[in-house]
Amino acid sequence: xxxxxxxxxxxxxxxxxxxxxxxxxxxxxxxxxxxxxxxxxxxxxxxxxxxxxxxxxxxxxxxxxxxxxxxxxxxxxxxxxxxxxxxxxxxxxxxxxxxxxxxxxxxxxxxxxxxxxxxxxxxxxxxxxxxxxxxxxxxxxxxxxxxxxxxxxxxxxxxxxxxxxxxxxxxxxxxxxxxxxxxxxxxxxxxxxxxxxxxxxxxxxxxxxxxxxxxxxxxxxxxxxxxxxxxxxxxxxxxxxxxxxxxxxxxxxxxxxxxxxxxxxxxxxxxxxxxxxxxxxxxxxxxxxxxxxxxxxxxxxxxxxxxxxxxxxxxxxxxxxxxxxxxxxxxxxxxxxxxxxxxxxxxxxx
Amino acid sequence: xxxxxxxxxxxxxxxxxxxxxxxxxxxxxxxxxxxxxxxxxxxxxxxxxxxxxxxxxxxxxxxxxxxxxxxxxxxxxxxxxxxxxxxxxxxxxxxxxxxxxxxxxxxxxxxxxxxxxxxxxxxxxxxxxxxxxxxxxxxxxxxxxxxxxxxxxxxxxxxxxxxxxxxxxxxxxxxxxxxxxxxxxxxxxxxxxxxxxxxxxxxxxxxxxxxxxxxxxxxxxxxxxxxxxxxxxxxxxxxxxxxxxxxxxxxxxxxxxxxxxxxxxxxxxxxxxxxxxxxxxxxxxxxxxxxxxxxxxxxxxxxxxxxxxxxxxxxxxxxxxxxxxxxxxxxxxxxxxxxxxxxxxxxxxx
Numbered sequence: 001x002x003x004x005x006x007x008x009x010x011x012x013x014x015x016x017x018x019x020x021x022x023x024x025x026x027x028x029x030x031x032x033x034x035x036x037x038x039x040x041x042x043x044x045x046x047x048x049x050x051x052x053x054x055x056x057x058x059x060x061x062x063x064x065x066x067x068x069x070x071x072x073x074x075x076x077x078x079x080x081x082x083x084x085x086x087x088x089x090x091x092x093x094x095x096x097x098x099x100x101x102x103x104x105x106x107x108x109x110x111x112x113x114x115x116x117x118x119x120x121x122x123x124x125x126x127x128x129x130x131x132x133x134x135x136x137x138x139x140x141x142x143x144x145x146x147x148x149x150x151x152x153x154x155x156x157x158x159x160x161x162x163x164x165x166x167x168x169x170x171x172x173x174x175x176x177x178x179x180x181x182x183x184x185x186x187x188x189x190x191x192x193x194x195x196x197x198x199x200x201x202x203x204x205x206x207x208x209x210x211x212x213x214x215x216x217x218x219x220x221x222x223x224x225x226x227x228x229x230x231x232x233x234x235x236x237x238x239x240x241x242x243x244x245x246x247x248x249x250x251x252x253x254x255x256x257x258x259x260x261x262x263x264x265x266x267x268x269x270x271x272x273x274x275x276x277x278x279x280x281x282x283x284x285x286x287x288x289x290x291x292x293x294x295x296x297x298x299x300x301x302x303x304x305x306x307x308x309x310x311x312x313x314x315x316x317x318x319x320x321x322x323x324x325x326x327x328x329x330x331x332x333x334x335x336x337x338x339x340x341x342x343x344x345x346x347x348x349x350x
Numbered sequence: 351x352x353x354x355x356x357x358x359x360x361x362x363x364x365x366x367x368x369x370x371x372x373x374x375x376x377x378x379x380x381x382x383x384x385x386x387x388x389x390x391x392x393x394x395x396x397x398x399x400x401x402x403x404x405x406x407x408x409x410x411x412x413x414x415x416x417x418x419x420x421x422x423x424x425x426x427x428x429x430x431x432x433x434x435x436x437x438x439x440x441x442x443x444x445x446x447x448x449x450x451x452x453x454x455x456x457x458x459x460x461x462x463x464x465x466x467x468x469x470x471x472x473x474x475x476x477x478x479x480x481x482x483x484x485x486x487x488x489x490x491x492x493x494x495x496x497x498x499x500x501x502x503x504x505x506x507x508x509x510x511x512x513x514x515x516x517x518x519x520x521x522x523x524x525x526x527x528x529x530x531x532x533x534x535x536x537x538x539x540x541x542x543x544x545x546x547x548x549x550x551x552x553x554x555x556x557x558x559x560x561x562x563x564x565x566x567x568x569x570x571x572x573x574x575x576x577x578x579x580x581x582x583x584x585x586x587x588x589x590x591x592x593x594x595x596x597x598x599x600x601x602x603x604x605x606x607x608x609x610x611x612x613x614x615x616x617x618x619x620x621x622x623x624x625x626x627x628x629x630x631x632x633x634x635x636x637x638x639x640x641x642x643x644x645x646x647x648x649x650x651x652x653x654x655x656x657x658x659x660x661x662x663x664x665x666x667x668x669x670x671x672x673x674x675x676x677x678x679x680x681x682x683x684x685x686x687x688x689x690x691x692x693x694x695x696x697x698x699x700x
Contacts, residue, residue, distance in 0.1 A: 160675050163641030167649065210639045210671070211615045244594035245614035264595040265561045289560045291513030299517065321560070325510050 003067030007135035007197060011235040011256050013281050013315035019308060020067035020135070021340040023333070024239075025323030026060040027072040030333070033059050043088045047073050050121035057126050061134065063330075064337045068135035068197070069126055073119060075141030075202060078183055079150050081110040094153040099165065101172045107179055112186045119187075123194035135198065138191030142203035142238070143180040143221035150176070159205050166217060173217065181221040185228045198235035200259065201225065207242020207261070219249040226254045237285055241322060243269065248276035260286035262321025267310040284311070287321035293332030294325075300332060304339035313345050353417030357485035357547060361585040361606050363631050363665035369658060370417035370485070371690040373683070374589075374609075375673030376410040377422040380683070383409050393438045397423050400471035407476050411484065413680075414687045418485035418547070419476055423469060425491030425552060428533055429500050431460040444503040449515065451522045457529055462536045469537075473544035485548065488541030492553035492588070493530040493571035500526070509555050516567060523567065531571040535578045548585035550609065551575065557592020557611070569599040576604045587635055591672060593619065598626035610636035612671025617660040634661070637671035643682030644675075650682060654689035663695050 001009070006020040028034050028046075034056055037046065046052045056072035080086050083106060085095035098104060110116070119138075127136055141149075148155065151162040166173045188199050206218040218240075226236045239259025240250050250258055251273045260269045266287050273282050292303055308318065318340045324333070351359070356370040378384050378396075384406055387396065396402045406422035430436050433456060435445035448454060460466070469488075477486055491499075498509040516523045538549050556568040568590075576586045589609025590600050600608055601623045610619045616637050623632050642653055658668065668690045674683070 160641055163639060164644035164675070167639070167642050167645035170645075170649075208613065210612045210642075211618070213639070242592065242613065245618070262560045263558065263592065268561070268595070289513065289517070289563070291510055292517050292560075294514035295517035325514070 002132075003134040004132055004197065006067050007317070008235070010315065010317050011198060011283055013283050016313060018343050018345065019311070019313050019316045019318040019340060021318040021337055022066050022068040022070060022135075022137070023060075023320050023324050023336075024070075026066065027057050027070060029326055030324055030328050030330070031059055031063065043074075043090060047077065048118050050118050050125055053118070053122035054125035054129065057122070058129055061130070064333065065341050066134070066337065068137050069130055070137040070200075071119070071123060071126065071139060071191075071196075073122070073139070075139070075146060076149060077116060077119065078141060078146055078180070078187060081112060081115040081187075082179070082183060083108040083110075084150060091154060092149065094149070097153045098147075098150045098176060099161070101169070101175065104172065104176050104179065109179070110183060112183065112190050116187060116190065120190050120194040123191060123196060127195040136196050138188065138194075138196035138199040138234075140184045140188055140191075140199065140201060142201040142206065142218065143177045143184055143225070144206045144209070144218040145202060145204045146180050146184070147173070147176055148205045150180075155205070159208065162205075163209070163213075166213065170216075177217060177221050181224050185225045188225065188229055189232060192229060192232045192234045196234050198237055198257070199229075200237040200239055201255070203238065203240045205241070207240050207244075207246065209246070211245055214246045215249045219246075219253050222255070223253040230254070237317075239285070247272045251276045251282055257283045257285050257317065259319070260284050260321065262287050262289040265310070266307060266316075270311065281315050283315035283317065285317040285319050287319070288336065290320045290322050290325045290328070293320075293328045293336055295332065297331060297335035300335040301339040304336060305343065308340065308343045308345055313343070352482075353484040354482055354547065356417050357667070358585070360665065360667050361548060361633055363633050366663060368693050368695065369661070369663050369666045369668040369690060371668040371687055372416050372418040372420060372485075372487070373410075373670050373674050373686075374420075376416065377407050377420060379676055380674055380678050380680070381409055381413065393424075393440060397427065398468050400468050400475055403468070403472035404475035404479065407472070408479055411480070414683065415691050416484070416687065418487050419480055420487040420550075421469070421473060421476065421489060421541075421546075423472070423489070425489070425496060426499060427466060427469065428491060428496055428530070428537060431462060431465040431537075432529070432533060433458040433460075434500060441504060442499065444499070447503040448497075448500045448526060449511070451519070451525065454522065454526050454529065459529070460533065462533065462540050466537055466540065470540050470544040473541060473546060477545040486546050488538065488544075488546035488549040488584075490534045490538055490541075490549065490551060492551040492556065492568070493527045493534055493575070494556045494559070494568040495552060495554045496530050496534070497523070497526055498555045500530075505555070509558065512555075513559070513563075516563065527567060527571050531574050535575045538575065538579055539582060542579060542582045542584045546584050548587055548607075549579075550587040550589055551605070553588065553590045556590050557594075557596065559596070561595055564596045565599045569596075569603050572605070573603040580604070587667075589635070597622045601626045601632055607633045607635050607667065609669070610634050610671065612637050612639040615660070616657060616666075620661065631665050633665035633667065635667040635669050637669065638686065640670045640672050640675045640678070643670075643678045643686055645682065647681060647685035650685040651689040654686060655693065658690065658693045658695055663693070
């Protein structure tokens with residue numbers, strides 16, 4: 001099987017020779033060749049220049065035997081397209097933030113085909129260079145997580161202003177999420193039309209919601225985005241950072257695959273998903289602690305083997321449980337990818 | 351029942367007229383009378399001056415009908431006593447951090463009776479002023495959470511250096527935790543001897559551990575501290591921020607009460623605890639989203655009622671699921687405390 005076959009089979013919980021592997025944040029951040037490029041171009045320029053975004057996307061595939069390329073971009077391209085001015089210093093800095101209904105009124109409904117055309121163009125270059133041997137992944141921030149940045153500006157204080165807004169004006173907060181979800185759906189449709197194999201919705205901060213608010217403010221908007229793209233031709237992956245208290249509603253969004261963070265044992269998450277879904281095997285992605293890659297190769301190999309043994313390789317996309325950390329040793333990445341690609345677990349079709 | 355009776359009964363899962371109530375971070379942060387005092391004294395000075403620490407501890411009890419006073423202090427008094435130099439600017443800033451075994455060797459084993467005498471003195475003032483009508487709570491950071499600050503210095507990046515240290519030198523990290531746990535045990539013994547009704551171990555960052563590492567690096571050190579104080583005369587409360595993936599090992603530490611963060615439904619946490627403990631009712635504390643106090647009084651009252659109804663009031667200390675947020679409206683705090691103290695659920699002993 002090649003990477004594309006393997007990735008598609010995992011998303012359908014069909015037989016694979018071994019789980020496909022990629023890493024959140026594999027593009028950018030860690031590789032020396034990325035850092036060299038960053039000496040010459042700003043982060044924002046790299047996101048917005050199709051050839052540069054494509055180059056950064058492809059760098060990790062030249063170095064490691066990964067099964068998927070993921071678009072190099074940033075989730076904040078959506079708020080930027082909605083009229084918010086954002087600088088990277090390098091932390092994102094917003095010229096204004098959404099603190100009231102009148103601020104919501106300042107947001108625009110962009111024509112993503114023009115304002116985010118550079119993303120479609122980058123995907124075109126990537127798709128052409130990768131050919132049919134690897135999966136190509138697109139992504140967007142999920143509506144709640146994008147709202148976190150749009151309200152708080154930065155996450156330095158745990159996005160508490162967002163939750164305060166949500167509780168003090170629930171209806172206004174729903175209006176904000178509704179607007180974001182519509183733009184996210186348009187944006188992902190454009191990515192699907194540009195040929196992505198799958199798209200991931202990153203709900204990096206939704207894990208910090210109370211259970212009742214996750215069900216009210218996070219899951220329904222993800223479900224709406226996923227539903228609007230059903231049948232469009234790409235798999236959907238819903239990643240929640242801190243999913244443990246929210247497994248049932250996350251599984252019920254209709255996403256094809258659930259991305260699981262590192263805190264919960266993957267086998268435990270799987271059995272809770274199965275309990276919530278009437279026994280159905282929903283494919284999962286994850287979930288090694290990214291900090292583990294600072295450990296010894298022997299430790300990494302042992303943990304990877306336990307992880308893959310726990311799922312038997314079926315319906316499992318091997319990944320970290322969160323993004324690759326800055327300064328991760330290359331030897332740790334190599335040990336991780338190698339341990340997956342040489343896993344001896346699944347030798348033949350059942 | 352008075353606050354002290356109510357608090358003790360809740361810690362034993364015995365009958366209460368209604369759950370006792372206090373709030374994490376009730377002392378400091380929000381009250382105007384605290385802010386007025388802070389104009390005159392630095393945070394560190396207030397922690398270290400018994401009369402000032404006692405005054406800040408007692409302020410919220412004068413304003414709200416709370417059942418417990420919690421010592422005004424900071425978890426970083428322990429690393430400071432172990433020889434680390436810390437300034438509050440206002441975020442904590444460490445002159446040096448622990449990144450290697452030789453750094454661990456620089457830490458001292460303090461005689462807490464002298465280096466942290468100001469805490470015992472503050473508790474003496476508080477105990478005298480409060481009398482026997484309210485519970486008095488002491489606290490410490492739990493060993494893993496203290497290690498997070500001692501290794502990373504600040505939490506701006508999610509304490510990733512701590513997890514990297516843990517994975518790259520597990521044995522060295524155990525040495526660090528062992529040293530911290532011994533000092534924490536001494537420190538809490540001093541608090542118990544100064545008359546606290548209960549002490550809380552705050553494991554604010556242990557929820558970010560993977561399940562296997564929580565069992566290896568967080569829970570055993572808490573268990574050791576709790577065990578060393580068994581029979582000393584105070585109840586133990588173990589709070590983990592992000593407890594959902596870690597309920598079984600947290601319950602197995604031997605703590606008398608588990609503090610539950612806001613992300614998981616308290617009834618869900620309770621049933622998972624019962625499953626882990628062979629059906630035993632372990633008292634819980636929590637767990638309203640602190641951001642909820644920015645909502646309308648009607649919303650707050652509704653959520654409090656649902657929360658107390660879900661436990662029936664038994665074996666439950668009403669609290670937030672994390673510390674009171676800066677700038678929380680006093681009207682929100684009032685609505686929360688009033689909704690607990692007027693809850694009509696438990697009228698008579700069963």
